[in-house]
Amino acid sequence: MRTKLMQKQKMSKRGFTLIEVMVVTIVMGILAGVAVPSIFGLVEKSREKVDLTKLFYLRDALNRALLESEDILYNNASVADATLEKALKSETGVDLFILEMRPDLPGNVQNRHSNINPGSEMSKLVGSSGVWYNALKEAGFTGVADILIARESGNAWKKDGETFYSQPYTDSRGKTDYRTYPKEQLFISRLLNRGKEAGPKQGQTNYRVRVSFQWSRMDEHSRSIEVALLPAGKKMWQKSGRGSALVSDHGVCFSTYGPAGCADYKY
Structure with missing residues (x-):
């Protein structure tokens, strides 16, 4: 009896075999491969939703102004009333500014760009005061408002401003250019800071979206x-x-219309 008891005690103390350790390691690796990306995906989706909320803040700031006067959006001599009204009723809307992203450089706020909205003059709506300027500042886009003013004022955007940075860099042609971005971070998601990967036909790493109103x-x-x-x-x-607004890989539709604002919405 005593001999059997001693044998059982020895078996309980023998520990794990190498094969058992390997099996456990493999199982843990598989679980980590499934769980970790899922966790990071949830975190990134949450960040994208925070960024989407800023669009609602911007929309609400403009709509509160409209409660005071239906004509308040037109109080800017830089853009003709008829031109603005036509754009607001169009399928593309009013492109107030451009957000340009790439993985290796800070985001770039532009007033317009030939590759995405050639000929647009709507950034002039912001001016240095008025409903568009105030709405941007109220919704946390202060640096954007000042960048647009600087870009519409000669070379003022080629140096740091009170609320934004102007970072020089060498472009693909070997020329010096500048990227302007707010000192207060505009968005927190990876998508709206690094952009989507450019396809082979584009041959570039820049990814641009228009911030539009309608x-x-x-x-x-x-x-x-x-x-x-x-x-x-x-x-x-x-x-x-x-x-057909931007929709992320995590199913976040960047439109205040909701899911119907994104043609590629699949969730």
Whole structure:
């Protein structure tokens, strides 16, 4: 009896074999490979939703101003009233500014760009005061407002401002250019800081979206503004009843229209 008891005690103290350790290690590796990306995906999706919230802040700031006066958006001599009204009722909307991203450099706020909205003059709406300027500042886009003013004022954007940085860099042609971005971080998600990977046809790492505004559902009688991030060639809201704003790989649709604002929305 005593001999059997001693044998059992020895077996309980023998520990794990090498094969058992290897099996456990493999299982843990598989679990980590599944769980870790999922956790990071949830974190990134949460960041994207925070960024989306800023678009709602911007929309609400403009709509609160509209409660005071239906004509308040037009108080800017730099853009003709008829031009602004036509743009607000169009499928593409009003492109107030461009957000340019790439993995190796800070984000770049531009007033317009030939590759995404050639000929647009709508950044002039911001001016140095008025409803557009105030809405940007109220919604946490202060640096953006000042960048647009500087970019519309000669070479003022080629040096740091009170609320933004101007960083020189060498472009693909070997020339010096500048990237302007707010001192207070604009967005926190990876997508809106690094952008999506450029396809082989583009041959570039820059990724640009237009920050656009439109009368809700393009209704000429509407006096409610919507906001969206639009990639090149995309429309904010179409007569067919859907928009084609930026949608992330995690299913976040960057449009205040909600899921209907993104044609590629799959969730």
